[in-house]
Amino acid sequence: ATMMHPAAGSFTPDQEPLLDDPVGSRFSQQKPSDRWHGAYVIFFLLGIGSLLPWNFFITAKHYWRYKLQNCSDEPGPVGEAASDLRDYFESYxxxxxxxxxxxxxxxxxxxxxxxxxxVRILSSLFVMLAVFLVITVLVKVDTSAWTTRFFTLTIGCVAVVSSASTIFSSSIFGLSSCFPMRNLQALISGQAMGGTISAVASVIDLxxxxxxxxxxxxxxxTADIFIVICIMVYLFLPRLEYSRYYLSSQESPSLVSVPHDSSMEDEAEPGGTANSSFLTRSAGIPPLRPILQKTALLGFCVFYVFFVSIIIFPSLSSNIESVSKSSGSPWSTKYFTPLTCFLLYNxxxxxxxxxxxxxxVPGPKSKLLPALVLLRSIFLPLFIFSNYQPRAHIQTVVFKQDIYPVVFTVLLGLSNGYLGTLVMVYGPKIVPKELAEAAGVLMTFYLVLGLALGSACAVFVVHLM
Structure with a gap:
């Protein structure tokens, strides 16, 4: 039987690869199916692993508070500097x-x-594993005599492991653009599930x-074991026939360099084809200007979604206490923050x-999309006037029932997940498919830039409280 390459329009939207086959190297192959949803599961697991370090660091609130209180369950008479490290640890x-x-x-x-x-993916995974092993060993080390140095070491570990995690996340996000859209959606859903897993693990361990x-x-x-699992499943990915079919596009110019005097005006929208004379194999830097022009609005949207989210979560939301904390019940003292802040948000x-x-909906060019993103600014005063503790300057608490921060957290998480995913998925689809991987990396840059500036603002906000 003659092997036929599927017609260009024969894929459904969630089956069509983000990157076209510009040289026709696969015209003699029939598109394989994802047997047992193997690639989908692998991308889902890699998505969990991409944000696992961040989620495990921020969710272990009780542990960090214990360590920064000279390995004691009670604050005790520590100095102002130690108190600052403890109370604003999430911001740092x-x-x-x-x-x-x-x-x-x-x-x-x-x-x-x-x-x-x-190389980028495996090296970053091994760095993450090495740093988490150090963090794991330090758990049983008595650091009461060197609390400040422990804090410095921990912050250093956070910086290293987050850097490795960023390279891993952006690389795997760019790689997923060679696959059908459902795999990118699996990756993004896995990132959110990573937060849920870390929150569940924290509650169970407590x-x-x-x-x-x-x-x-x-x-x-648990984090150490899961990073090892991520290494194993990534090594298994190229063994799938389905993966080899789409990864073969990596041998073609999936990332290209465009001459400086060329214009993107004639580039086709997704589903179209680019002028092949402009798209030649290159080991240089992908063309930044045309990608920026195409993704500017979506870039702002993803930036602002995560800018608002990181100001609130976890710096503000994890310090909101139950109004009935004085009762001493396990719910109000031990489980309120892990459940209502971390688990519920994730x-x-x-x-x-x-x-x-x-x-x-809305679509990538809709004016409603940036309007909804800007509307999330309302969450800032809602959380500020909940029962945040300790408060040194703003003494007013408007929302004096536990149900309020629960509702606010659900709405914050839903809007973050929905709007953040929409703009991240739209990014690689509004540029020529030959530039989809580079656009994916750039969208991740917008995301992390929002997180960076938002985290700096979070320090300012919590010190104003």
């Missing part, structure tokens, strides 16, 4: 994790045509372990991302 973690990430994203964009994706260090040890060992974020598989 946010800065340490996002500012270096911006630099790593720039480096990744410059190296994307020079260093193979497999309930099962009587000692804070025992709970933290089991918690970080579940809502995951649900918002999942909805984009069925509903994709």
């Amino acid at each position: 973690i946010s800065i340490a994790s996002t500012v270096p990430s911006v630099l790593c994203l720039i480096a990744n964009f410059l190296l994307v045509n020079k260093v193979p994706a497999s 309930a099962a372990a009587a000692d804070v260090t025992d709970s933290a040890l089991a918690y970080f060992l 579940l809502a974020d995951w649900c918002g991302r999942q909805v984009t598989a069925w509903i994709q």
Whole structure:
């Protein structure tokens, strides 16, 4: 039987690869199916692993508070500096994790045509594993005599592991643009599920372990094991026939260099073809200006979505206490923050991302999209006037019932997941398909830039409280 290449319009939207086959190298192959949804599951697992370090760092609030209180469950009479480290630890973690990430994203964009994706992905995974092993070992080390140095070491570990995580995330996001859209959606949904898994693990460890260090040890060992799983499934990905079919596009000019005097005006929208005379194989830097022109509005949207989210979560939201904390019940003292802040937010974020598989409105060129993104600014005063503690300057608490921060957190997570996923998915689709991978990396840069500036603003906001 003659092997036929499917007609250009025969793929459904969720089956069509983001990158065209510009040289026709696969015309003699029939498109294989994703047997047992193997590639989908792998991208989902890699999505979980891409944000796993960040989620495990911020969710272990009880452990960090214990360590920064001289390894004690009670604050005690510590100095002002130690108190500052303890009370604003989430803000410092946010800065340490996002500012270096911006630099790593720039480096990744410059190296994307020079260093193979497999090298970038595997090296970043091994760095993440090594740093998490250090964090795991430190759990059982008594750091009460060197709390400030422990804080410095922890912040350094956060910076290193977040840098590696950023390279891993942007590389795997760019790689997924060679696959059908459903795999990119699996990757993004996996990122949200990573937060849910870390929150569930934190709650289980708190309930099962009587000692804070025992709970933290089991918690970080879970992260170590999952990073190893990510390494194994990534190595297995090229063994799938389905993956080999789409990864073969990496041998063609998936990232291209365009002459400086060329114009993108004649470039076709998704589904069209680019002028092949402009698209030649290159080991240089992808063309930044035409991609910026195409993705400027979506770039602002993804920037502002995560800018608002990182100001609130976790710096503000994790310090909102139950109004009945004085009762001493386990709900109001032990489980309120892990459940209502971390678990609820991550579940809502995951649900918002999942909805984009069925509903994709507004469109990439709609004026309603940036309007909805800007509307999320209302969450800032809502959380500020909830029962945030401790408060030194703004003493007014407007929302004096526990249900308020619960509702606010659900809405924050849903809007973050839905709007953030929409703009991230739209980015590689509004540029010529030959530039889709570079556009994916650039969209990740917008995201991390929003996180970096938002985390800096978060420090300012919590010190005003």
